[in-house]
Amino acid sequence: MAKAKTANEEPLEKQLWKAADKLRKNIDAAEYKHIVQGLIFLKYISDSFEEHFAKLLAGEGDYAGADPEDKDEYSAENIFFVPSEARWSFLQAQAKQPNIGTLVDEAMDAIEKENASLKGVLPKVFARQNLDPTSLGGLIDLVGNIALGDAKARSADVLGHVFEYFLGEFALAEGKQGGQFYTPRSIVELLVNMLEPYSGRVFDPCCGSGGMFVQSEKFVEEHQGRVNDISIYGQESNQTTWRLAKMNLAIRGIASDQVKWNNEGSFLNDAHKDLKADYIIANPPFNDSDWSGDQLRSDGRWQYGTPPTGNANFAWLQHFAYHLAPTGQAGVVLSKGALTSKTSGEGDIRKALIEDGNLIDCIVNLPAKLFLNTQIPAALWFMSRNRNNGKFRNRSGEILFIDARNLGHLINRRTRELSPDDIKQIADTYHNWRNPDGTYEDIKGFCCSAPIERVKELDYVLTPGRYVGLPDEEDDFNFAERFTALKAEFEAQLIEEAELNKAIAENLAKVTL
Structure with missing residues (x-):
């Protein structure tokens, strides 16, 4: 002992x-x-x-x-x-x-x-x-x-x-490979606390080691609910990671017979193709370019536009939307580039999700350094299939933007995490905005409830900083353009250095002792 x-x-x-x-x-x-x-x-x-x-x-x-x-x-x-x-x-x-x-x-x-x-x-x-x-x-x-x-x-x-x-x-x-099976706990807790999955079907189509399911069950227990009121459905394409998930769930007594594995993944071989989930909680791979999009050009899941073959972000968003029940909700992590990108029709898909689908409920801008495996800026997307279903107030004409970049604390030189108070502040803001008896107010620099007309004026860009009044130059940029510019600047500096070294060598050669 x-x-x-x-x-x-x-x-x-x-x-x-x-x-x-x-x-x-x-x-x-x-x-x-x-x-x-x-x-x-x-x-x-x-x-x-x-x-x-x-x-x-x-x-x-x-x-x-x-x-x-x-x-x-x-x-x-x-x-x-x-x-x-x-x-x-x-x-x-x-x-x-x-x-x-x-x-x-x-x-x-x-x-x-x-x-x-x-x-x-x-x-x-x-x-x-x-x-x-x-x-x-x-x-x-x-x-x-x-x-x-x-x-x-x-x-x-x-x-x-x-x-x-x-x-x-x-x-x-x-390091980088670790992110394939593990989502930092504070992010999982934030997603679950915002969605409040008290009962129903919880789905994660890229479930890693099962952290979303474990936290969902913890949430129910902490709020005096009955664990048997939720059922979990998952899919994982990496077999060794799936094994970790099965063990992780088994030790907590969580039934995992609907947590499936196949190496094709959720896009090519959807293990739950008929599932309509009450809650979808997921952290898919960021900016995945190897998702077999060329084989799925006419797939029925693309209700809001065909996603580009070189980036799976909007394929994931539509996969989640496809699996939502009539009153279902989703909370997912995506690269922040999905908030602004207009390449290969992504801007049109984002517009359709907002206007035609009326799906986007809330966007949360996350602090840097939360993830172990990437420095790519990230954001949380919250979607609701029916934003006027009577359970909460009608939010159809607006989107809540929360900029949490200034929250969190460093736990070491490379990694930041959200504290329980940070998580509560963000979740309470969302609940007060969403609930009919909530007391919500915009807070400059932190949160803003923006009408769809304002989103339209900003060309359907969803970066929270633009709405809450914070500068967004750190995050709101085209990565390809910025990288190309920095690369060109670096190459110019290398050329200049070579010329200076040559001049120095020539001058030294003239020196006589």
């Missing part, structure tokens, strides 16, 4: 991360995350199993006469069945053996065979040559020192905190 944390002691998840990172040695972070997260998951389900096994073995009360090796006894309690050769006690006893990697791989196989919902999910990477058995044994001992799946740990969501913290640290270690 882990010791209780003293006042000056680091949080458990941070202690575990430091210890695990020491054992990583020369293994790439992208590989190591599957090793560590796989062991954490295995420890969790083994702890849960062992606790229930002990109750069945004691045979008291409702468990009188129960067989502790009967799989049905565990499925009835939503607990994974763990065969004897996969139980943590067995593996920890073998941790110093040279074949421990093979034993862990065999344990993962055995668990998948006994639990259909885990088929193809668990990593079998522990016998690989670059994983030193001594380091693996040390990692098993490390994870074994903490109770992760007993009743007390589950009630405190110990594993949830550890798993989420490790995802964030691995994303940080992987």
Whole structure:
């Protein structure tokens, strides 16, 4: 069992991360995350199993006469069945053996065979040559020192905190590649808090490691709702990331049978083509140029215009719109360029989403440095299928703009995050504007409710700074034009430098000693 944390002691998840990172040695972070997260998951389900096994073995009360090796006894309690050769006690006893990697791989196989919902999910990477058995044994001992799946740990969501913290640290270690499976927690919390998904179908067609689903369930629990009132639907094109999502959801008891994987992705092979979702929460790849747009020119999802083949931003927006239920809402992250771009018909699609679709409800300008994997400026788009449905006030003739660039705080030199107060300020502003009994006022430099006529005057550009009264020169520019200009300036400076160096060399050659 882990010791209780003293006042000056680091949080458990941070202690575990430091210890695990020491054992990583020369293994790439992208590989190591599957090793560590796989062991954490295995420890969790083994702890849960062992606790229930002990109750069945004691045979008291409702468990009188129960067989502790009967799989049905565990499925009835939503607990994974763990065969004897996969139980943590067995593996920890073998941790110093040279074949421990093979034993862990065999344990993962055995668990998948006994639990259909885990088929193809668990990593079998522990016998690989670059994983030193001594380091693996040390990692098993490390994870074994903490109770992760007993009743007390589950009630405190110990594993949830550890798993989420490790995802964030691995994303940080992987840099750009880490962003493929992880959206920073403060952004996820902001999206969920603004949408308030109390009940209904929650959909993320590019779900990464499942953070949007986890936060949605947390939101329901924190507001005394019933978790069973929401159902989740997801899709992921990267199989290893999908496995992380399935484990992330399983440890929290979230049903994930509708979280699908195929390597074609949501555009080419929509796994939920008939789904109409009450909430869509997503962070698709920014400015994706490799989305097979040339194969989808006449796709039925493009109700507001055919998106350019070289950038998927407006394909994603229309994919989300297509999947919205009649009263559905969406909150998504996109590159800020989508607010202003007019290339390849993007300006016309944006206009159609505003005028014809009446879909755009709110735009939030995000601070810089929130993302681990990119310095591209980002914004949140909130869409509503019916902005006059009686649930909220009629917002059909206006759009709320929030400029949050001045919010957030640096947690290190490269990364910023939004505080709980920042998240509350933004979410409260949206709710007060949207709700019939809200008390909303424009605040210069922060928020503005702009009539569609004003948006039209600005040629359907949606940069919040233009509406709230903040300068937007940092963000509101054509990247291609700016890059070309800076490149030309740099090349001119290189030529000038070469000429100066040549002149200096010629002058030095004339010097006689």
